[in-house]
Amino acid sequence: MRRAMLVAAALVLAGAAQAVEKAAFTPAETAAAERIRPEAIRAHTRALADDLLEGRGTASRGERLAQLYIVAQMERLGLQPAAPAGGWLQPLEVVGITSRSPETIRLRAGSGEGIDLRAREDFVAFSGVAEPEARVAGTEVVFAGYGIVAPEYGWDDYKGTDVKGKVVLLMNNDPEDDPQLFAGKTRLYYGRWDYKYETAARQGAAGAILIHTTPSAGYPWTVVQSSWSGEQFTLPHEGGPQLQVAAWATEEASRRIATLGGQDLDALRAAAQKRGFTAVPLGVTLDAALVNEVRRKSTANVLGRLPGSDPALSREAVIYTAHYDHLGMKDDAKPGEDAIFNGARDNASGVAAMLEVAQAMASLSPAPRRSVYFVAAAAEEQGLLGSQYLTAHPPMPLGRVALNVNIDEMNVWGRTRDLIMIGLGKSSVDDWVQAIAEMQGRHVVPDASPDKGFFYRSDQFPLAKAGVPAAYFEAGTEILGQPAGFGEQKKKEYDDRDYHQPSDELRPDWDLSGAAEDTRFFFYLGLQAANAPAMPVWRPGDEFEAARKKSLADAASLP
């Protein structure tokens, strides 16, 4: 009861418009939350991160074992199979493309002058198409600033310029200087490389070259070189425009391209800082041909559902997501070396937490008013592919999804005073988040590096991009009973030593009391969204508000 009263008080303090209508948690709901136990999180993690599952690589035998384990747990809890075509598994195909680029690519000016750029040193290029070859030949290059089209900011770098069949040369990130534009220093989706390529394709461009600088990328050129070498994964193309060639070039190489066209790169970039900038054709053409090896693999998302108890609201839903895939086995392990990427924290622990949320949720009688979906997502490590597919083929219209709570990497270092919310400030979900944290005697803090764009790098992102309000958290760092800096140090140790390494294993010294508390938090948050009279909304002007309006309208037009 005490908890319930605290929630009500906190909601009033948060000053939300609907505060008085929001339900407080009942003793039965609190009791359900208390069923979430650290021992159970450990047990699920133990099973999913075992060597027998061989790192849960996409399309591997270990992945099928993980699916089996998750399905068995969901079935045991009394969830219903919820894949759109029936059953527990939503099959999907992923396409792996290995591009071989020529040692040099050539750019020519009208004068007949030309320059050669060297693969890896000056540029990296990969294919936008899953075909044996991708090519641009004699294709004109246009400098198109940031390559951003954002009606809500009155910004359009492509305005008045036809880039159909051309190659665009683009700056990374988004304009930073004006806090009123593109959230100031925070990197929005407009500032990410994937947005740049996607938008260039939508404009009909045949190719796009991103200008690399360390500040605008957030990482050095060596990271570009290593990330874009080897096999790249994507979903099969389902229609719509595609780039032939997507590339990055160093700042120096980009400068040479501009100079070849008689332009100064710094002057071009300065002009592109201003609204009203017009793209500049460089009078330069590019020839590049990539030879591709294309492989197709089959995987699946796992979907379970707890049907809602309210006759009207049960058509709507809350979706929990946690990716269950990891990196599989190390190809180049030396004899005797640990070759299994167990992914215990990333993300066996998150699936474990989601199963505990499901356990608590399924114990409620009556069930929450809206339906609750639990999705163990596939192929996250290959580029959020399972969640992308889920978003394109959802079990219900996305305009009827109240909230997505994504769980990735649990806290394994003990209870915390804080919880980090990635994307705090984007939607009305904040009010619930603050109130529930307060009820737990904790506080919510924003992401310390909003320029890194973490919101766009995890499974809630595809859903958010399609308009679904989303919540994604990171473990807090203020650990109870530990000296200041302990939590930060543990996180850093994990990032330096274990992240995406075979050493990400279940350890006897893990303290999952904080994971259990965070899992209860995820339970309360989903429950709040499942029972609230109205669905949460993006803050006015948020980058995803327009997509939400469209999906709400689409859902409203359905029977």
Ligand SMILES: [Zn+2]
């Ligand atoms: Zn992960």
